[in-house]
Amino acid sequence: MELPLLLAGPILRRVERKRFVAWLATSQRCDLKLTLSPSQAPEQSYHLRAGEAGLNAIQAGKHLHFLLLDVPLDEELPSDTWVAYQLALGTGGEGAAHWRDLGELAPDLCYDGHSLPGFRLSGRVHSVLHGSCRKPHHGAGDGLVRADQLLAQWLADSDAGSDANSKDSTHSDWPAALMLSGDQIYADDVAGPLLRRIHHLIPLLGLPDEPLAGAGDEVKAGSAEALYQHPDCYYRRDRLLPQTRRNRGLAQVLFRGAEKPVFTTANARNHLITLAEMLVMYLLVWSPTLWRCGTCGMPKGLDQEEQDLYRKQDDAVEGFAEGLAAVQRLFAHIPVAMIFDDHDVTDDWNLTRGWEESAYGHPFSSRVIGNALLAYLLCQGWGNSPDAFPAELMQRVANTLKLPGGEEHDNLLVDLLRFDHWHYVWNLNPPLVVADCRTHRWRSESSADKPSGLMDWEALTDLQHDLKGLPAVLLVSSAPIFGVKLIEVIQRVFTYVGLPLMVDAENWMSHRGAASAILNIFRHSRTPGHFVILSGDVHYSFVYDVELRGRLRGPDIYQICSSGLANSFPERLLATLDHLNRWLYSPRSPLNWLTRRRSMRVIPRKPEGTPHGRRLLNGAGIGLVELDDEGVPTRICQYLADGGVVEFTRREHESRWR
Incomplete structure (x- = not known):
């Protein structure tokens, strides 16, 4: 099937008066046209070509490209003023013969009464939104959908000229930022229906197979494709993850001689493992687009208890997906700052020295943790502070994505695990x-x-x-x-x-x-x-x-x-x-x-x-x-x-x- 051009985004990231940073994912290599239209200042336009200054592009699969706009602006943007912006995506090779704008690619991206998305830069921070811990199958609603409702109401009040300081106003000032302080994904606790959809999308996006060093005899041939076909792929991945006999102190008395899992989460039965799984997870929790790309039936081989759990989680996950258009709209209208916590990688990540020695001492667990950190770099860390990631490092990332699972992949992950500028x-x-x-x-x-x-x-x-x-x-x-x-x-x-x-x-x-x-x-x-x-x-x-x-x-x-x-x-x-x-x-x-x-x-x-x-x-x-x-x-x-x-x-x- 033909994939939509815009897979996720745009997500506003480090937006400043002299700098515009935004992240998006596309199914094709694209050039971009950016137009900024402040309500009280001259319009600014930029034509950005993939791989050249201002538009960083990394291909993760045949039909998956990550783009980071990092545009130094010719003129300062005004503060405390609405700045509308337009993005047009051009495809067709040299010269980008075919251009499509956001209104066509994401028709639900704008708030009522506005034909373009926009943002405000605060001269002084009078308001900030913040939250953490977003598990798709929790089933109790989504705080990001609520945040979108707040922005919609504030913008409607502002357009109507109402008193922003009245008691009924949602808040007194447009938030300067949305701070996501951890667990933007749960790599270690994935619902069966969500994992099933991830596996449905991996071949559609053309993501390459990944040899899995140290995966053991349980995964024949030690590759991602073998993992996806394994009878323990759903709800039994804890059987495939590495174990350790390392116990100390009173714990040694209580658990004498017993093997303990390296991954300590209680929900490791669907722990993400491969780099492809990690990357697709981000697309599915931030955008509604790929949820429309076909349906996924229940995998074969589940016992009755697992089937019942799958159906229960399916209802929760579908409810989560219904709010993603609002989340996509929210992210397009407010600078989003992010930082990892443990579930972005795995539960108890680096909690003790003993945990680190066990986890990084095994090639399979080290690969899983490193894959999560590499996915974090591409989808979160890159936009927080683009200057922290030199061109040489990002070229190594691009090389790894073309041919994952080899020595270059492992060497990159070793360096990322030592990286000190998150x-x-x-x-x-x-x-x-x-x-x-x-x-x-x-x-x-x-x-x-x-x-x-x-x-x-x-x-x-x-x-x-x-x-x-x-x-x-x-x-x-x-x-x-x-x-x-x-x-x-x-x-x-x-x-x-x-x-x-x-x-x-x-x-x-x-x-x-x-x-x-x-x-x-x-x-x-x-x-x-x-x-x-x-x-x-x-x-x-x-x-x-x-x-x-x-x-x-x-x-x-x-x-x-x-x-x-x-x-x-x-x-x-x-x-x-x-x-x-x-x-x-x-x-x-x-x-x-x-x-x-x-x-x-x-x-x-x-x-x-x-x-x-x-x-x-x-x-x-x-x-x-x-x-x-x-x-x-x-x-x-x-x-x-x-x-x-x-x-x-x-x-x-x-x-x-x-």
Whole structure:
């Protein structure tokens, strides 16, 4: 069948007054024409040829091309003004004889009353959207669809000239960015119907076969094609993934002699493995286009339990797909910043030194992790900071995509696993500083089973350098820096008995060195006066105001966690943990008095409208933070996928030293 020309995108990425960066995927090699039309400035037009300055093109398959526009602009774009843009895609070889614009390629891309997509660049950040953890088969709605509704309502109000500051307005200013702080895909937890569709699309896109080094005798011939035909391809991939006998401490007593999986996710039965699977996954979670390319029946060989699960997941996945036109529209209208967390690669990624030794010590598991990181580079990291990826590296990526599975592929993945520029800064006002909390781990030297610090000394030093002299900052840490105390204590107990992987013991305070270093950064004399920390990861939302005390008063810190976009925490368990946390660590509790850090005052904010006393919000949605001119939050809320809105209000009398 003939594939549509535009497979995914356009996604606005690092858009600045003198720079326009956007990402898209196409089925053919294309030239582009870009026209920017600010409402109060002259129009700018650019003709971009694939492979030349301004248009980076990488072919991943016969019918799959990734394009990154990175255009230095002739004239500065105005701030706080609507900028409409047009993209036309030209095919037909030299001279691009056939041109098609976005109105033809994606007719649902524009909001009502507008014939072109557009965006606004904020002179000062007064609003930002943020979220994490988007699992397609979760079945509880999609926070990105809710975000699209917010932009549609705001634009309609703006066009109508309504008071943007009225109580009924969605928010007071067009968001400066959408921050996706992790788990944009779940490479380690894929619904059977979604994996089935991925395999249906791989040959249509003409993605090459990939030899799988170290896959073992279970996958005959050790190739991607053999994997796709294997009887354990669906719901039994955990049988194909490598195992290890490495156990230590009390865990060795509990699991003596038993083989343990390298991939520790509880849902590894459909773990993505090949590079082709990873790349197609991104196309399917960001765009509706490829969902229209034929139907996929249930694979053969499933037992009754697997068939029932497949049907249940199929309903959830189809519901997810229905919202993708809205997601595509959202991404075309707001700069999108991204950073990985574990599920973008695999659960517990780099959690302990022992995990790293097991995972990277096996060629098959190392390939799986590296493939996920390579797919992240192409689909997420590239647009965050294009300057971080030199032409030589991207040429190696292009060579690998032409002939995956060979020595060049493996050498590239080794270098990507050592790559140290996934973090970045966007020069907003205040700046958006995005930390890499996955590949710069502070590994424990005393025990391979102790959790690694989320950032090592060198990375924290670089972070301090980025923060020096700023009056305010939007700091992104995938995992909350200041988390729920009871949950952190539970993680500490499991770590003590040698089972940190069982409870995802990933919090800043689990590693003494990293915890001390990040607190010292906050206390530095030249640190920003206002920190807004945007986090996700934990599948529930909360807000803490944090004050650090010492010889001099520290900065004002606002820990804001929005999670998940399409995920949630087990409701009864979260309610129990929330209740126990408030009871055991209330300001009047002896336990809180004995364990507190006297130099840290934490003030939890209440999510209004939730059951009495709750401080942790459970429900899929998107977070919104509004800021004043000093970078101080004036409104923090969660827009739920079911249509509700929850505001977080400060409760001064509940503050406690911890």
